[in-house]
Amino acid sequence: MLSYDLAVIGGGPAGMAAALKAREEGVEKIVILERADTLGGILEQCIHTGFGLHYFGEELSGPEYAGRFIKQVNESDIEVKTDTMVLDISQDNVVTACNNVDGLITIKATAIVLAMGCRERPRGALSIAGSRASGIMTAGTAQKYVNINGYMPGKTVVILGSGDIGLIMARRMTLEGAKVKAVCELMPYSGGLTRNIVQCLEDFGIPLRLSCTVVKTHGRERLEGVTVANVDENLKPIPGTEEYIPCDTLMLSVGLIPENELSKNAGIELDSITNGPSVDEYRETNHKGVFACGNVLQVHDLVDYVTQESQIAGEGAAKYIKGEKKTGECIKTLGTNGVRYIVPQRINKQTDKSVKLYFRVGKVFKNVKLVVKCGDEVIMSNKKKKMTPGEMEYILIKLDTIKSLPADSTLTVTIEEA
Amino acid sequence: MTKKEMVCVSCPIGCAITVELDDSNEVVSVTGNTCPRGDKYARQECTHPERMLTSTVKLEGGKLPVVSVKSASPIPKEMLFEAMKEINKVTLNAPVKIGDVVIKNILGTGVDIIATNDAK
């Protein structure tokens, strides 16, 4: 059995930032386990720019952003095992993995950071009538075909879902000569960044059809077209609004699911809203010494936030390894009235730092107050001009405030009329 | 006089901005923005909109068949498709390093197309 202070599972931006931070904090024996053949994670296929505006103050492409961290990892003494798939995490922090050099390996780690990212919701997760014609794929799969493998998956495209990946692919396919006929969004608003709606759709005259979905796919061998229909306020298709759109490709951009099979098997408690582990302020799960960060914890749209969150996890893991991490009574956090969830889900009362609470709202809010309460007592209240489900928000809770709260209390973040 | 409606993308608020243009396409007024960045964005969008361009170019002798590239700074929006034509003519030989110039001064814009990934 191999032995490390810290084993990081996943070598995307989350895993790399956590490992680098832990190293900086003095942790000596660190290994990153990555199933792909390079570090970088999903960023390797995100060739568009828009990464790093917050963190580096520059507008980088995905591979450039990842490249900066890959360089730092390569220059450090952090060990990297690529082409290595982690299969299991045991109760006592033994990681089982395999690759074609070492075969099956077991690693005993004092601390573990989960950084497995997320995957796209596949077609099976929706119920669209039609046979299994080729030409139906997730937008991320299409992105990989075009940007990594260098070929075009189709010529005429309909995109279902207006998440950022779908929007980015609408532009990418258009620039490469395909015709994107429409982007259909089930909800009455887009889940994507405004910037992407403007620069990926409006720039190219691609229609965004809100409250609209694909109800049927046509074609046996290859996709020949789709039937779309408008939906009512209960998101049910409205009879009589069906329209046939010929196309050879249907891309799905209908959400991401944190990749938590390993976490579940290890008995790690998941949050039913985020589908990621439930964590404390240092991103430690209920499983002692196991931390989580990046898209495996909550789906992020800005990689800059992934980096920040992962540095917190890396710092937490370092404290745990050095025996300095405070544990004990916790304050719970809770989102209500439009605030869908909060990460972290709990804060150790003995913590040593102010804590940012990250959250998403369930619908678009304009000119409201964001209120933090403990019981009936209002602790903070901030005016907000606009909040949308597409953009992650945060609010800082000062250390003094945390210290002043009774143990076992609950901090509630809620939205009130201004 | 014409009016143009747009959503500002400078920050997440996304102000709905209205720009009035006179007959020679000069900006007469900008309304709806809540900060100076909105004004600047709206004027630029109406007079000379620019965009970053990202794509891939063919790679010979590498592990992967393509390598990603970008314009080093934004280029005029109306030149995007023409620039794509130029980018699609290029074939590089591995190895390529991040920042390597792939096309110098594309279409006379003064902007270079550069590699955004290392390719072995």
Ligand SMILES: Cc1cc2nc3c(=O)[nH]c(=O)nc-3n(C[C@H](O)[C@H](O)[C@H](O)COP(=O)(O)OP(=O)(O)OC[C@H]3O[C@@H](n4cnc5c(N)ncnc54)[C@H](O)[C@@H]3O)c2cc1C
């Ligand atoms: C298509 C797309 C477009 C995006 N566009 C933007 C944008 O414009 N701007 C922006 O700021 N952000 C963007 N993002 C978000 C940002 O890229 C992600 O939030 C970020 O990459 C998440 O990092 P991560 O390390 O958590 O996950 P990932 O990058 O997914 O990395 C997870 C890694 O874990 C590995 N792994 C998983 N399971 C195992 C296992 N069992 N064993 C070993 N390894 C494993 C995977 O192979 C992968 O390399 C985009 C994301 C996507 C998907």
